[in-house]
Amino acid sequence: MATGRTHRPATRSRGIPEATVARLPLYLRALTALSERSVPTVSSEELATAAGVNSAKLRKDFSYLGSYGTRGVGYDVEYLVYQISRELGLTQDWPVAIVGIGNLGAALANYGGFASRGFRVAALIDADPAMAGTPVAGIAVQHTDDLDRIISDNGVSIGVITTPPGAAQQVCDRLVAAGVTSILNFAPTVLSVPEGVDVRKVDLSIELQILAFHEQRKAGEDASADGEDPEAPPMRATPASRKGPDGDMPAVMPA
Amino acid sequence: MATGRTHRPATRSRGIPEATVARLPLYLRALTALSERSVPTVSSEELATAAGVNSAKLRKDFSYLGSYGTRGVGYDVEYLVYQISRELGLTQDWPVAIVGIGNLGAALANYGGFASRGFRVAALIDADPAMAGTPVAGIAVQHTDDLDRIISDNGVSIGVITTPPGAAQQVCDRLVAAGVTSILNFAPTVLSVPEGVDVRKVDLSIELQILAFHEQRKAGEDASADGEDPEAPPMRATPASRKGPDGDMPAVMPA
DNA sequence: GTATGTGAACGCTTTCACAGCT
DNA sequence: AGCTGTGAAAGCGTTCACATAC
The missing domain is CATH 3.40.50.720 (NAD(P)-binding Rossmann-like Domain)
Structure with a gap:
């Protein structure tokens, strides 16, 4: 039987963390937008805001690629676009x-x-x-x-x-x-x-289910004891002692 | 200006880690398949394989929900389906x-x-x-x-x-x-x-770009010095000293 | 004997805070 | 003065390994 390995275990390319790789496309998109508006340079703060992350994370991410910024100034937009594109392998098709x-x-x-x-x-x-x-x-x-x-x-x-x-x-x-x-x-x-x-x-x-989880949490934040009808829960095969949290199975189940 | 918070910072619901929440739909899907085949119980090992994770992770994940298994036996499929559905908020529509x-x-x-x-x-x-x-x-x-x-x-x-x-x-x-x-x-x-x-x-x-990154890595694993034409790289505005890794910008740029 | 549940160890990611350049 | 680059610290997530329960 094939066990199947998904995603990267921890092989770590040439030192660029997986979490950083996953954000590079975000930075690239923001930079491309700046490039189209002919903005020459950008600070880590500005770029981070545009990409939806915080500036410390962005600077740390870029530090894995090399020192591509200029202290006191920021990053050259065109130059960074090229560097990130190359790093992601987008200079080939x-x-x-x-x-x-x-x-x-x-x-x-x-x-x-x-x-x-x-x-x-x-x-x-x-x-x-x-x-x-x-x-x-x-x-x-x-x-x-x-x-x-x-x-x-x-x-x-x-x-x-x-x-x-x-x-x-x-x-x-x-x-x-x-x-x-x-x-x-x-x-x-x-x-x-x-x-x-x-x-x-x-x-x-899966994405919808994750949203539903948080959505449910929001709804239940004030109304603790719900008055909604709890869908008929199936009975357990082994009716042993459980110690789940509050939201346990109702003691009485439907005939 | 709206700063916009995406995803969850660290609010952590009632103690269930975000990483665990993201896997619950996976477990639920695997359990539903077992349920349809009328399989009554399943071990952490079997279920983990079906969901594409390892068993230690699965057991740890389930431990956040409560003690829903039976030692020496495994988990009751129907019971778990119900518990996870409820936890994810899927008992309502x-x-x-x-x-x-x-x-x-x-x-x-x-x-x-x-x-x-x-x-x-x-x-x-x-x-x-x-x-x-x-x-x-x-x-x-x-x-x-x-x-x-x-x-x-x-x-x-x-x-x-x-x-x-x-x-x-x-x-x-x-x-x-x-x-x-x-x-x-x-x-x-x-x-x-x-x-x-x-x-x-x-x-x-973004997903494609992440794949391209790893794909490029695979290709470059043996052929270090490439013979492909490197897309004309833009020049840097400030031609200051850089100290990026090997894949730096070519010293000579195209006229 | 067998498989869960879980403290403890480990590794990765994020954040902090400031030294180092421009 | 201003902003990057980065060690150090803190926070999460995963894995280990075994006590615990059936």
């Missing part, structure tokens, strides 16, 4: 394949911000033979049967999975076998991949 | 409004996993008058002018923003003014919100 051209896959294919910075939709792949040849966002959809060849021919190393959950692992395996080493997974599935393959996931349902 | 019905908004409206667990698409809102009345996923799109009323009438406390980046902050402000206290933002924009409002963001572009 990355052909990307999207597998699963349903509503979401099509939406991503049409997404403008995709091509904007280094990424290029090189192929759209779907298992439905009826879709083969249909153009989506100006690109003809190709059939899964040719996945291997499509990946190889286009030198794709980043794959995006937007299939139904049931197909995700299989598609993932085929992508990896074809040479893909980075996967962005939109399917609500835990993917197993061999060592050396990176997986990041985007999961609408 | 959450009406959600989606603002910005373009490709992505429509895709989300059609997304099945949405309604599945406690969430219900209560309203679709768009600024384009031509879209008003058009049904998307069986729900008529309403115009932004009525946003306030729509939110109030439906008791929406969770909003999803899928507008173009330029409109996101304005839509966010209006949602918050109308009573929304949780926002899921798909627009590539840093949102400013007042204290007490939670924002989570989903950003395709």
Whole structure:
């Protein structure tokens, strides 16, 4: 059974912490906006505000890249844009394949911000033979049967999975076998991949559930003893002694 | 100026760490799958594998909820499903409004996993008058002018923003003014919100850039001195002394 | 015997606060 | 005087390893 390693354990590239890497795109976006407004330099305070972080964090982050600022002045916008782009590997372009051209896959294919910075939709792949040849966002959809060849021919190393959950692992395996080493997974599935393959996931349902947790907390802040009907709770198999916190299972359960 | 607090600083609910909250949906999904297969109990090891984490982490996570397992046996699946659902606030249903019905908004409206667990698409809102009345996923799109009323009438406390980046902050402000206290933002924009409002963001572009970073690292692992043409780097305004690591700007720049 | 629940150790991330340049 | 760059401290999150309960 494949155990599947997701995200980075602690391999740490050339010393840039993962948390910092995750913020570089944020800084880059803010810097690009400044660049378009022809702003020549920016302070850590200003840039941090624009990126939605605090300035100490930003300075610490930049310190991992090198000393790219000027004391008493700030950072040169163009110069930083280049340095961060290079660090993120955006000075080359990355052909990307999207597998699963349903509503979401099509939406991503049409997404403008995709091509904007280094990424290029090189192929759209779907298992439905009826879709083969249909153009989506100006690109003809190709059939899964040719996945291997499509990946190889286009030198794709980043794959995006937007299939139904049931197909995700299989598609993932085929992508990896074809040479893909980075996967962005939109399917609500835990993917197993061999060592050396990176997986990041985007999961609408999980995000909503996290929001609901906090939302519930807010609502329950004043009204402690609720008067709402508590959904019929299932009984426990082993009715042993529990010691959960207040919100435990009701002592009486519905017949 | 609104400073805008994103995510949770460190308020920590009733003691459940944020990292744990973020994993509860994962456990819930794995447990639901087991439940559908009528599996009565599961060990921390098995469940951890299914959820893609290690068992120590899972047990630690569950310990924050209470002692819901049985030593020497494992966890009762149904019981845990109920406890986690309750903890996440999924025993009540959450009406959600989606603002910005373009490709992505429509895709989300059609997304099945949405309604599945406690969430219900209560309203679709768009600024384009031509879209008003058009049904998307069986729900008529309403115009932004009525946003306030729509939110109030439906008791929406969770909003999803899928507008173009330029409109996101304005839509966010209006949602918050109308009573929304949780926002899921798909627009590539840093949102400013007042204290007490939670924002989570989903950003395709950021995820791809993080993957590109690691991808670049993999590629450069053996080939140190690259032969690729390095995109013309911009010159620095202040040509002062830098001490960045190896990947510095080329000493000679293109004429 | 077996698997949970948890203090303690460890490592990563953030924040502080100030030395070091410009 | 002003702002960056960075050690040191504090805060979180993960992992270990074993006492505890079944």
